[in-house]
Amino acid sequence: xxxxxxxxxxxxxxxxxxxxxQKILSNLPVxxxxxxxxxxxxxxxxxxVTIFGYDSADELKSVYIPDMYADLDVRKANIHxxxxxxxxxxxxxxxxxxxxxxxxxxxxxxxxxDDNGQIAYMDGALIDITGRKKAEQRLLNSEEQYRNLxxxxxxxxxxxxxxxxxxxxxxxxxxxTGYDESSPETKNIASIYVNPDIRTxxxxxxxxxxxxxxxxxxxxxxxxxxxxxxxxxxxxxxEGRRVLFTSIRDISREKKTREALVESERRFRxxxxxxxxxxxxxxxxxxxxxxxxxxxxxxxxxRTDVVGKWFGExxxxxxxxxxxxxxxxxxxxxxxKTVHLEMRRKDGGAIKVExxxxxxxxxxxxxxxxxxMLQDITGRxxxxxxxxxxxxxxxxxxxxxxxxxxxxxxxxxxxxxxHANLVDNKEATGIFERCQRRITAMxxxxxxxxxxxxxxxxxxxxxxxxxxxQLVTSYQPESISVDLQLDVIDDTFTxxxxxxxxxxxxxxxxxxxxxxxxxxxxxKIVLSLRRELDTITLRIADNGxxxxxxxxxxxxxxxxxxxxxxxxxxxGGKVRVSNHDGTDFTITxxxxxxx
Numbered sequence: 358x359x360x361x362x363x364x365x366x367x368x369x370x371x372x373x374x375x376x377x378x379q380k381i382l383s384n385l386p387v388x389x390x391x392x393x394x395x396x397x398x399x400x401x402x403x404x405x406v407t408i409f410g411y412d413s414a415d416e417l418k419s420v421y422i423p424d425m426y427a428d429l430d431v432r433k434a435n436i437h438x439x440x441x442x443x444x445x446x447x448x449x450x451x452x453x454x455x456x457x458x459x460x461x462x463x464x465x466x467x468x469x470x471d472d473n474g475q476i477a478y479m480d481g482a483l484i485d486i487t488g489r490k491k492a493e494q495r496l497l498n499s500e501e502q503y504r505n506l507x508x509x510x511x512x513x514x515x516x517x518x519x520x521x522x523x524x525x526x527x528x529x530x531x532x533x534t535g536y537d538e539s540s541p542e543t544k545n546i547a548s549i550y551v552n553p554d555i556r557t558x559x560x561x562x563x564x565x566x567x568x569x570x571x572x573x574x575x576x577x578x579x580x581x582x583x584x585x586x587x588x589x590x591x592x593x594x595x596e597g598r599r600v601l602f603t604s605i606r607d608i609s610r611e612k613k614t615r616e617a618l619v620e621s622e623r624r625f626r627x628x629x630x631x632x633x634x635x636x637x638x639x640x641x642x643x644x645x646x647x648x649x650x651x652x653x654x655x656x657x658x659x660r661t662d663v664v665g666k667w668f669g670e671x672x673x674x675x676x677x678x679x680x681x682x683x684x685x686x687x688x689x690x691x692x693x694k695t696v697h698l699e700m701r702r703k704d705g706g707a708i709k710v711e712x713x714x715x716x717x718x719x720x721x722x723x724x725x726x727x728x729x730m731l732q733d734i735t736g737r738x739x740x741x742x743x744x745x746x747x748x749x750x751x752x753x754x755x756x757x758x759x760x761x762x763x764x765x766x767x768x769x770x771x772x773x774x775x776h777a778n779l780v781d782n783k784e785a786t787g788i789f790e791r792c793q794r795r796i797t798a799m800x801x802x803x804x805x806x807x808x809x810x811x812x813x814x815x816x817x818x819x820x821x822x823x824x825x826x827q828l829v830t831s832y833q834p835e836s837i838s839v840d841l842q843l844d845v846i847d848d849t850f851t852x853x854x855x856x857x858x859x860x861x862x863x864x865x866x867x868x869x870x871x872x873x874x875x876x877x878x879x880x881k882i883v884l885s886l887r888r889e890l891d892t893i894t895l896r897i898a899d900n901g902x903x904x905x906x907x908x909x910x911x912x913x914x915x916x917x918x919x920x921x922x923x924x925x926x927x928x929g930g931k932v933r934v935s936n937h938d939g940t941d942f943t944i945t946x947x948x949x950x951x952x
Contacts, residue, residue, distance in 0.1 A: 873901025
């Protein structure tokens with residue numbers, strides 16, 4: 358290199374020789390340069406100018422060399438090595454062109470020393486290796502992509518030799534088996550096979566045929582559990598020797614799911630065959646596709662009599678056209694539905710069935726399956742008819758009982774009235790009349806039950822209205838007018854609770870008419886029956902003169918009030934009496950009364 362520069366710059370030889378070497382330097386595709394350690398180019402050939410994109414050699418020589426390095430440490434290291442006595446250095450680095458773009462160069466630099474052993478200057482040659490570097494990077498990128506693909510593909514991949522030694526495996530392979538590259542089992546893959554003979558058979562087959570597809574094996578994982586794997590293996594020639602490239606998919610979960618599905622189908626078939634309910638499946642036209650033995654037993658037909666026939670052919674009710682319309686509506690609404698039908702048995706008899714239909718899956722050929730469960734309800738309907746007839750008879754009997762009780766109470770009332778007319782004593786007559794009113798209160802209950810459809814409950818609103826109308830008619834004097842105000846809930850009580858309430862109302866209203874009012878000015882009676890949450894309140898109040906003496910609700914001193922106290926205790930209530938601006942009886946009944 359030094360001789361080349363000397364020849365080219367006139368160190369020896371004539372003009373012809375100098376021109377010859379200058380021509381060589383000018384035409385070389387290799388960059389030739391001489392530079393100093395402080396960063397100055399002394400000489401450059403045209404290839405240097407071209408490689409770094411400058412317009413002339415003088416322009417390039419004016420550039421400070423350290424500014425051209427992408428990594429200045431590379432230059433510092435080279436100068437340091439040359440300064441330590443190393444004759445030349447070879448290196449590759451990235452430098453900058455005039456336009457700021459990068460250029461990769463491969464360079465060989467030799468130091469020339471002065472008499473003191475210091476670097477006088479450096480001669481060097483370099484070539485542009487940017488294309489090679491880009492190709493290397495593309496190759497690295499490609500290899501990285503394939504490596505990433507190999508590592509991250511969601512199936513196990515491995516390369517083994519025919520003897521079972523693992524040469525290469527990806528992450529998923531080790532995830533599936535639980536082993537890693539350092540595991541002893543990777544030296545002999547056959548050792549993890551549940552059945553090693555399967556491995557022998559696999560190798561023989563793949564070496565004979567070149568490849569094996571969808572080969573199922575079982576292996577023992579590192580934790581001892583069994584994995585079901587599906588292999589695809591083929592023989593690949595690698596550098597003159599045969600290796601096996603295998604893809605592995607863990608089908609353990611799929612196998613369990615498949616086995617569970619088979620078991621589910623078996624159980625369904627068992628239920629289908631032994632179910633006491635009839636089963637049929639229809640297509641979208643109503644044609645019978647399948648039936649179970651219970652269906653045949655219910656109707657008496659053979660399977661060949663039924664499958665492939667239109668279901669409407671086996672119906673007595675509804676008629677065929679009505680069934681067809683209903684079936685089409687059922688398909689369009691796509692909702693489960695239960696209907697009652699009448700079917701014809703093979704022997705000509707009829708059975709009533711309850712059919713529940715559900716639209717199922719749509720098959721690949723476009724057929725829509727409708728699944729139906731059928732229950733023979735002939736006996737149930739017969740029993741229901743008998744029960745209805747029996748209930749009608751009981752209704753008539755109960756109605757007659759209430760009618761006779763009401764009539765008997767009226768007879769008793771008439772007898773009391775008859776005897777009252779025979780007695781001249783007013784006090785005795787009053788006793789007879791009060792007894793009559795009490796009997797009337799009970800008689801009204803039975804009269805309402807006789808007219809009602811529910812024989813166990815009394816509508817209190819209707820009952821109290823009728824009772825108070827009769828009390829007003831019986832007790833209100835002609836000389837006194839009374840405003841009776843009712844506020845009664847529209848509710849029902851059982852007969853056991855309605856009769857005591859009626860007798861309480863009878864006693865207290867009768868007392869008011871007899872004792873509360875002395876003139877004809879603004880007389881008022883308020884009767885309310887209200888429900889609030891778990892409490893019922895019965896209130897009877899007047900604005901009369903009130904009771905002269907205070908009343909002990911638990912120990913009253915008159916027969917009528919004693920009867921009221923007794924009846925209140927009977928129905929589990931509490932009574933409160935107020936004697937301010939008239940008399941106010943408030944009876945509270947808790948949830949024990951409601952229950």
